[in-house]
Amino acid sequence: MDAVNQTDVRLDDAPAVRPERDALIGSAGRPERRRGPRERILAPEPDFRSYYGLPVLNPPTWKDADIAAYLFLGGLAGASSALAAAADLTGRPHLARACKAGAMGALGGSLYGLVHDLGRPERFLNMLRVFKITSPMSVGSWLLSVYGPQAAAAAATALTGRLPRTGRAATIGAGLLGTAVATYTAVLIADTAVPVWHDGHRELPYLFAGSATASAAGLGLLAAPPAETGPARRAAVAGLALEFTALKRMERRLGPIAEPLRHGTGGRLLRLGTALSLTGVAAAALAGPRDRATTAAAGVALLAGAVCTRFGVFHAGLASARDPKYTVGPQRRRLTEATEEEATP
Incomplete structure (x- = not known):
């Protein structure tokens, strides 16, 4: 900066311009670089966490009223059908009927949320034109198409008593x-x-399975007589244990990427979901065989806990997509590890 400040640039013939400081053209005009202890690097350290301050990823445009509800209701429908089959085979008709009806209602709400997010119903039908085993969306569309009629038939026959x-x-x-x-x-x-979501692919299916099981157990506890809720109580304990174990294992394995699972909106919802599920399991264990009020309260707590868990995972994913450090950081770490492995003899 001193070299620049000492250079006098004049456009007139004032005597202040020293002859030896006349402008030169080419390499002769380049001032000699001075090195010393006062030399400073004026350029800031590069920051590779983003591209011109913008997120590396475009966050999903999904709305929680559609897709997060779709995640919850789809899990509730599937697990309720499984619990209904267990209740039907063990001679618990009221529990089976409640779970069948609940599964059909949850499936309808899940499909509505999916179609509403797609914008037009025909987009869902277009996904059935082909079957692509490597596409989760294609497999899921066909799975819902095969599951839906059977869930509807099970609910209709249970409610009408025919066939x-x-x-x-x-x-x-x-x-x-x-x-x-x-x-x-x-x-x-x-x-x-x-x-x-991407880095948690190992634990997410177990987390969703546990959350869905707990929600189906909550539906059974809420809608069935207490005397028939034995399978629902056991399912609540198993679902909570699986959900909690998968979530903690996911947090440990992901390391810094798991921060949105602990902080922000996602972290708050996940903690609330765990607390509500624990409350529901405890209330179900303490309720007597004829304590209808406590059993129903346990069911409400389990359902609310499952809602918070699904919405928490949804918001944690959106938060991780908005912050570039959760995308670039793991990539740079993997690149560093690969370079170190290559350099190791």
Whole structure:
């Protein structure tokens, strides 16, 4: 900066211009670079966390009223069908009927959220034109198309009391497919570039399976007589244990990428979901065989906990897509590790 300040540039013939400082053309005009302890680097350190201050990824344009609800309701439908099949085979007709009706209602809400996000119903039908095993969206569309009629038949026969054999076959078929319906959405969102979802592809199916199981248990506790809720109580414990284990394992394995699962809107919803699920399991364990009020309250808590969990995972994914450090950081770390491995003899 001193060299620039000492250069006098004049456009007139004033005597202040020293002859030896006349402008020169070419390399002769370049001032000699001075080196010393006062030399400073004026350019800032490069920051590779973003591209001109913009996010590396375009966050999904999905709305939580559509897609987050679709994730929750799809899991509730699939797990409810599985619980209905177990209740039907063990002679618990009220629990089976409640879960069948709940599965059909949840499936309808799930499909509505999906179609509303797509914008036009024919877009869902267009996905059925081909079957692509490598596409989670294609597989999921066909899965819903096969599962939906069986869930509808199981609910219709249970509510009308007609065609019991057809209803039993539809109940078993929907129960078997319901396990896939409850978890395929985890594969669907893990197939995106969103850091939390993509890097959490190992644990997300187990997390969604546990959350769906707990929500179906909550539906059974809320709608069935307490005397028939034995399978629902056991499902609540198993679902909570699976959900909690998968979430903690996912947080440990992802490291810094898991920050949106602990902080922000996603972190708050996940903590609230865990607290509500724990409350529901505890209330279900303390409720007596005829304590209808406590059993119903436990069901509401489990359903609310499952809602918070799905919405928490949804918002954590959006937060990780907005911040470039969750995209560039892991890439640079993997590149550094690969370079170190190549340099190791």
